[in-house]
Amino acid sequence: SQKIEQNSEALNIQEGKTATLTCNYTNYSPAYLQWYRQDPGRGPVFLLLIRENEKEKRKERLKVTFDTTLKQSLFHITASQPADSATYLCALDNYGQNFVFGPGTRLSVLP
Amino acid sequence: GAGVSQSPSNKVTEKGKDVELRCDPISGHTALYWYRQSLGQGLEFLIYFQGNSAPDKSGLPSDRFSAERTGGSVSTLTIQRTQQEDSAVYLCASSFALAGPGSPTDTQYFGPGTRLTVL
Numbered sequence: 594s595q596k597i598e599q600n601s602e603a604l605n606i607q608e609g610k611t612a613t614l615t616c617n618y619t620n621y622s623p624a625y626l627q628w629y630r631q632d633p634g635r636g637p638v639f640l641l642l643i644r645e646n647e648k649e650k651r652k653e654r655l656k657v658t659f660d661t662t663l664k665q666s667l668f669h670i671t672a673s674q675p676a677d678s679a680t681y682l683c684a685l686d687n688y689g690q691n692f693v694f695g696p697g698t699r700l701s702v703l704p
Numbered sequence: 705g706a707g708v709s710q711s712p713s714n715k716v717t718e719k720g721k722d723v724e725l726r727c728d729p730i731s732g733h734t735a736l737y738w739y740r741q742s743l744g745q746g747l748e749f750l751i752y753f754q755g756n757s758a759p760d761k762s763g764l765p766s767d768r769f770s771a772e773r774t775g776g777s778v779s780t781l782t783i784q785r786t787q788q789e790d791s792a793v794y795l796c797a798s799s800f801a802l803a804g805p806g807s808p809t810d811t812q813y814f815g816p817g818t819r820l821t822v823l
Contacts (some may be wrong), residue, residue, distance in 0.1 A: 627811075634816070634817075635814075635816060635817075636708070636795050636797070636814025636815055636816055636817055637747070637795075637812075637814050638814070639811045639812065639813075642811075682746065682747065692749070693749065694739075694746050694747040694749075695746055696745065696746035697746050
């Protein structure tokens, strides 16, 4: 059966450092991978989408990589700030078939 | 314009009662999704609607759960004979379109959720 794993449940880093979150999957061949941010008491908010034939995608301080051989995506936040503290979810997409979210990683950026 | 709205924001009910949760998607969005999120857990897909097509109900956990979407807009998720394990946040999302050949699932815009507590 399909399985998606994300980091440890929680990740603490110091302000200014680069946060790296992982998303690993098995028994799935996604054509796309999306990352969302979720703050407490709110719904997830879309951040980035990367296609299977793209190695890397950037948006401001965010960078996503997608390795279909390793079945892994890495999500980086450079120069992290306390305001980046949230839960980050990866989501796998195969043209709408079996669109599925990972369990999320709770990131805390400490001042 | 307005985002996705959900009502009520909180619902406390007694075991065995029926509940209805409402979702108003973004105007013009043809796809609508329902998810469930238990405390500290990821999003569990329940059902999606795309235009006038038959909904994909593959994620509904039991026959106590049903959903409808009237006029291609507002959706209602109904849980009959609620159980304590139904307690969770129920999230609704909408997108402009569902994926097609060669295109990804469009960005989903989420509502704030309805927190359901079954006593």
